Amino acid sequence: MSTASSQARTGPNIPLVIACGCLIALISFGPRSAMGLFFQPMTEARDWSREIFALAIAIQNLVWGIGQPIAGMMADRFGTWKTMALGTALYVAGLLMMVDAESAVALHVSAGLLIGLGIAFSSFSLVLASFGRTVSPEQRSLAFGIGTASGSLGQFLFAPLGGALIAGIGWQQTLIVFAGLAAVIPLLAIALKGKADQTASTAQPTADQSLTAAMAEAFGTRGFILLTIGFFVCGFHVAFITVHLPPYIADLGLDPAWGATAIALIGLCNIVGSLASGYIGGRYSKPIFLSLIYLARAVVIFGFIMLPVTPLTVLIFSGLMGLLWLSTVPPTSGLVAVMFGPRYMATLFGFVFLSHQVGSFLGVWLGGKLYDETGSYDAIWWMGIALGIAAAIIHWPIQEKPVPRLAQQAAE
Template identity: 70%
Template sequence: MSRSSAASPLSSARPNVPLIIVCGCLIALLSFGPRSALGMFLLPMTEARGWSREIFALALAIQNLTWGAAQPFAGMLADRYGTARVFAAGVVIYAIGLVAMAYAQTPVWLHVSAGVMIGIGIASSSFALVIAAFGRVVTAEQRSMAFGIGTASGSMGQFVFGFLAPPLIDGLGWQVALIAMGGVMLAVLPLTFALRGKSVHTPTHAHEKEQNLKQAVAEAFGTRGYILLTFGFFVCGFHVAFITVHLPPYIVDLGLEPFWGGLSIALIGLFNIFGSLASGYIGGRFSKPYLLSVIYLSRAFAIFIFLMVPPTPFTVMVFAGVMGLLWLSTVPPTSGLVAVMFGPRYMGTLFGFVFFSHQLGSFLGIWLGGKLYDETGSYDTIWWLGIALGLFAAVVHWPIREAPVERLASVPAE
């Protein structure tokens, strides 16, 4: 390896940044779409199989937990062997999981297919790896906006599949709809080639110390701000997963047509495009910790108002729009803080651990939603718990310092 390539923070080949951004955004769109529409399969699938809502909710809760547990390892593999290989394996597992879910005859196979298989597939093909790949090829000044664009692309997938899923289920049946979405996932494979390569970082400044992966993880978990960020992202997962899975059936419980449930998920995805882009822009210019506190406080207030007003199509759509603006707008500042604190070298791994906390929250949000509904016949308790957690997250993010760790404090930004 030549001296110039050894000093580069990236692989020896110059990355085609526009191509990486475009293909990464398409991957985020196609991979995030199907899993965000799975809540619409709750009613038809449980009615067809004679299962309770808790059984279906547990499968998606396992999916989110598996996703979170696998995410750090997917990040490690991408950091070490390259993002494209991990993406390719992930989309194949994802597609097989969707097809297997269509043919699941027992709760065990539902949990294996919709839970474990799709969870591993998402961990290896979702926006978390996309934004890590973006972080390695754009400048420090561009990262926040690039992360917002990557997150917004995942939201576009939620918007598109939120509209597509109901007519697919009505027209083809829920089984064929799942198989069709599995076929869509395979369309991601050609796009993964553009994200080939990996980060090969070598210190370029006298004060910078080279790290191995174990040292990077130890440094992160020894940093107070990283721990607080991890706690806060738990709440994001709780909110997002509970609403994704249980808002459509909740809307039906309120006496409204199922159409409004599908439209609400689509609107959340649509408005989150704008929310994610705005968050990326604001996070690049103002305090990321303060921005996160405002987002979580606003979520708590939005849920409170939604519970207080009469349930009508209008109030449901307004709630969906507001939550959409606040939905994954947490991702650009959260991932941005990881990059600010520790740099991009092991971002796939370090953001993966933060994301695991997000998925622990997702597991509890989905599972508790189904369990408490089956026990009480109502989602009220889980909604109020979501409000309390939103207030907790607003407090937790406020004291985080947006600054590099001591190892990087005297090193010029990459």
């Protein structure tokens, strides 16, 4: 019997898929989550304004979002490994080009365009789609939580690693080290080989459906539209805080090391938050849970800007925000799988994630622009509070149920 037919009979090695997917999420999310640590050394070395660096990371987030549906379509059509191999090449090229970027254009091409595309074609979104095809529907939410937590572990590990490397060998050599680590992703992605028509036997059955029909079905579903709009807010919060929290802390007179500590603590607490989110999302209403997460974010941000900023308040804010950080991802991706099934999940979640990255673009760019114009981050903090309340309202009416096509199929 051939290897292919044997794998078709026995199915994928689920523990291996989960392990390799988690390592990919860790490595791909690590360097980009540490970009805020390069903010001050690069702007000082190149004599750039904050808006120049912020715009580069904003472009990265926007390109990541635009590229995500394309990456999802490629993964659904040609397989996860080929998609991630392409993404890794772009990711590594962007990191290496940042080393010698001496102009704003070079920074925007490297840190913005190339790394943005690299993350889109090698990030945890494709990992979650692979998990969705591999595990049973009952275990899907927990698997999504594990995958998301692994990305958070990358943030937790790469923040102090990046800070120590920048202090020890300089920001340029640190980028080279990050590029070498990212180059490992294609080896790990071998275990994730697969595409949309190779859904595991444990997944719910789906009738033949074209990609075009799947997209039309999704954008004709009210819950999908609301979910897409709401995920914009998650991107706005996460990207702004990742990039601008370290300089915000330094501006208020604290040691810059507290910035790296804050980002690391967010990543550490998000491991707990993501795992808990995966567990809760598998047992309770995902839309209501999402509403509560966004409302809690608004409350935490309000408390942070109203209290004096001290090492203690930085730690409390980072810990609480970490619990809420990417805890939105398991229920959001889980709702996509519930509503439409796992077959085209990479593509459909890619469109939801595009909205997330539009929010990321605005959060990062407006943070830099408003700071340069006003000398303060106050306006963007208040904007984050208002958006958190709006997201809580938007998610509440989403119905957690399969579309009529799947419901009818399940009844047959």
